[in-house]
Amino acid sequence: MIAASRTSSWFHIPVVMLALVAMLQIPADAARNDALAIDLSEDLIGISTGFTGASVLLFGATEGEGGVIVLVRSPNSRVVVRRKSRVAGIWVNSDELTFDDAPGFYHAAASAPLEELLPEDLRRTNQIGVDHIGFKPHAFLSADEEKAFRAALVRNKQRSGLYSTQNGRVTFQGSRLFRTRLELPANVPTGKYAVEVFLVNNGQIVDRSTRELSVRKVGLEAKVTEFAFEQAPLYGIIAVLIALIAGWFAGFVFRKV
Amino acid sequence: MSIYLPIAEMSVDVFLILLMGGGVGFLSGLFGVGGGFLMTPLLIFIGISPAVAVATEANQIVAASVSGVLAHTRRRNVDFKMGIVLTIGGFAGSSVGVVIFTFLREIGQVDLLVRLCYVVFLGIVGSLMLFESGRAILRRQTGTATRGKLHQHTWFHGLPFKVRFRRSRLYISALLPLGIGFFVGILAAIMGVGGGFLMVPAMIYLLGMPTSVVVGTSLFQIIFVTANVTFLQAVNNQTVDVVLALLLLTGAVIGAQIGTKASGKLRGEELRGLLALMVLGVCAKIGIELVAKPDDLYSINEIEGFGL
Numbered sequence: 332m333i334a335a336s337r338t339s340s341w342f343h344i345p346v347v348m349l350a351l352v353a354m355l356q357i358p359a360d361a362a363r364n365d366a367l368a369i370d371l372s373e374d375l376i377g378i379s380t381g382f383t384g385a386s387v388l389l390f391g392a393t394e395g396e397g398g399v400i401v402l403v404r405s406p407n408s409r410v411v412v413r414r415k416s417r418v419a420g421i422w423v424n425s426d427e428l429t430f431d432d433a434p435g436f437y438h439a440a441a442s443a444p445l446e447e448l449l450p451e452d453l454r455r456t457n458q459i460g461v462d463h464i465g466f467k468p469h470a471f472l473s474a475d476e477e478k479a480f481r482a483a484l485v486r487n488k489q490r491s492g493l494y495s496t497q498n499g500r501v502t503f504q505g506s507r508l509f510r511t512r513l514e515l516p517a518n519v520p521t522g523k524y525a526v527e528v529f530l531v532n533n534g535q536i537v538d539r540s541t542r543e544l545s546v547r548k549v550g551l552e553a554k555v556t557e558f559a560f561e562q563a564p565l566y567g568i569i570a571v572l573i574a575l576i577a578g579w580f581a582g583f584v585f586r587k588v
Numbered sequence: 589m590s591i592y593l594p595i596a597e598m599s600v601d602v603f604l605i606l607l608m609g610g611g612v613g614f615l616s617g618l619f620g621v622g623g624g625f626l627m628t629p630l631l632i633f634i635g636i637s638p639a640v641a642v643a644t645e646a647n648q649i650v651a652a653s654v655s656g657v658l659a660h661t662r663r664r665n666v667d668f669k670m671g672i673v674l675t676i677g678g679f680a681g682s683s684v685g686v687v688i689f690t691f692l693r694e695i696g697q698v699d700l701l702v703r704l705c706y707v708v709f710l711g712i713v714g715s716l717m718l719f720e721s722g723r724a725i726l727r728r729q730t731g732t733a734t735r736g737k738l739h740q741h742t743w744f745h746g747l748p749f750k751v752r753f754r755r756s757r758l759y760i761s762a763l764l765p766l767g768i769g770f771f772v773g774i775l776a777a778i779m780g781v782g783g784g785f786l787m788v789p790a791m792i793y794l795l796g797m798p799t800s801v802v803v804g805t806s807l808f809q810i811i812f813v814t815a816n817v818t819f820l821q822a823v824n825n826q827t828v829d830v831v832l833a834l835l836l837l838t839g840a841v842i843g844a845q846i847g848t849k850a851s852g853k854l855r856g857e858e859l860r861g862l863l864a865l866m867v868l869g870v871c872a873k874i875g876i877e878l879v880a881k882p883d884d885l886y887s888i889n890e891i892e893g894f895g896l
Contacts, residue, residue: 382592383599409891413696416885421704421878424696424887435890483886490884517592517599548594555594559826567822570647570830571815574837578654578811581841585659 366394367530367538374542376515377549384517387544389526390510397532398442399501399509400449400459405436405546406522410466412480412487428480430466435520437464437488440499440511448531457529457536461485461494492516513544521547595829596640602835604634609648609839616652616784616840617659617847618854619803619863623840624649624781624814625710625870636832638699642689642780643821643828644836649782649814651837652844653807659848660804667755667801671808673762674769674787678813681773686820689778693825696889703874705779710871713789717864720793724857756797756805764795769809777817782810785867799856 369391376385389401410433413424441448445460455463466484468477488494493516501511513526524544530537548556559566589602608630616623624645631641660666692698747761768790776783787806791797797805822828851859 378592380592381590383590411696411889411891412886413889414886415882421700422880422882422885423700427696429891480886483884484888486884487886487888517590518597520597552592552594555830559595559822559828559830563823563826564819566830567819567828570822570828570833571650571818573830573834574647574650574815574818575654575811577834577837578651578841579658581651581655581845582658585655585845 365538366397367399367528367540368392369526369528369540369542371526371542371544374544376519376544376546378519378521378547378552379550380552382517382552384519385515387513387515388510389513389528389542390508391528391540392507393509393530394507395530395532395537396506397530397537398448399503400442400445400529400531401438401440401499401501401511401513402459402527402529403436403438403513403524403544404434404527405520405524407432407434408520409433410484412484414480414483428472428477429469430481430484431469432465432467433484433488434464435522436493436515436524437461438495438499438513440495440501440513442501442503442509445498448534449529449536450534453534453536459529460498461489491518493518493520515546519546591831591835593636593829593832595827596636596644596832598635600634600636600832605832605835606839609836610843611839613652613840613843614847614850615843615866617656617844617849618851619784619788619847619859623652624776624783625706625779625785625867627836628780629706629870629874631832637827638702639693639825639827640829640832642702642778643818643825644832645780646776646782646814646817646821647828647830647833648836648840650811650818651833652840653782653810653814655841655844656807656848657804657811659845660807663804664755665801665804666808667753667797667805668808669751670753670756670758670765670795670797670801671805673751673765674805674809675812677766677769677771678773678776678783678809679769679816681770681775682777682813682816683773683820684770685774685777686817686824688774689821690824702779703878705775707871707875707878709775709779709786710867711875713785714864714867714871716793717789717860718868721857721861721864725861728857753797755801756795758796760795768794769813773813773816776810776813777820782807782814784810785863803851 369389372388393399409429409431411427411429414426415422416425439460445454449459454460458465466481485494489496499511501509503509524546526542526544527539529539590599591602592599612623612627615626628641628645631645632638657666689698692701747763749762750759751762752759772783772786775786784806788802791802791806792799818828
């Protein structure tokens, strides 16, 4: 595996390149499955006051022929999908289906169209592409109904920018080195993300490698959230006090005018 | 310049929020309403979840009302005794309201209820006010004013626990303001409003209070009711975003002061007429959204995985 230390910024690429060159000289027979080496420009995304999204560079090297697929997933959560229907002239939530194992964020990137790289069944078992995310429904509905709710979940997530609408591009520099940019929007969920990279060749997965990407609130944002959830009553009292003081202060200031 | 809101979990433009706060604060000072019925839909419109919008708006109204009450107190336009009775009812009502809100949030109908409340109550109040103020303006212009009785006597003047409210020049049962406070409190919690747009007409038409003390007294009780809602939402739902509230109230307290000064320049019935038009406008917009076919019939709601 790659020897490069955790790099905090992708300006350190030359260092990584050296390490990659070193790795590529390992004899092929030693590569039990070491045909793929990857790393991220950052492994922690801190959400602070000025956060408007982040961009992370994923880069790596392959040994041997093939294409590359990159998946980024945030931790799974439970999502209720509701469908409106018209009741007495107004639109009301009437049917619903709850899914488990829905990642809060999902992004796929590849060096070629996914259907050219892997056959359907392999994409399905490895949850490659938004159509193959392994949501688990809580109730049994007809196949058509379930499909409609699944599609709605993906569509809504795409609308808020949390699931990719178009697969990102993995670009090769030469035949061995590849890179892709992972864009995280401002509304990304927090948690430990899994960045999974597949090396594929002739419709088969040759190798895979995973990195963890941590997204968490830092500084003031972290403190406020922690406070709100862990000391809710005190937080509520302080919120009220701030408002009282601000209102009084404004009244006081304007009295002088 | 954008800022990341920790509880709403999204990035917003600071100046947009300040401007919204200032604009709504101005109207709240002008009409003596908290402005929540404008601000909460606006917050939802810019992408903040209804749960966070309702809770945070309650927090912001606390500040706007304090600032407004100070201005009205200086002009001796607050009936504190009446305000306290309304507040007692409002406390109980808003506590019940937050419980209802939490329950509806769980079964996924909170959106519908909030919208229906908006349409029904804004519609009723707006139409009544428009009708009444229009008549008052016409009567003044045609000069055929016939002075009626000071107020009409109805069944509720026979209720027990009569109390004298000196500043309002009323001698009525305390049960009446208690009941009004309770009912408005429930709606305040559910709709993310102070309830001024309901309280002000209720005070004028049901209690028969003189218009001069209505606005200040309404703001006075709104402080306590929205403080209670803020606290309960923070405890039950963790949906109060202090950063957002601070931004909104910075704009709102300034706007409210300017609005209060401007309100002296307009006649009572003109103020009520303008407020009525605004109330009906918001009502119509939300009503259309309920009836028009949504772009996507499906919506999603995350149950777990938010927070730290």
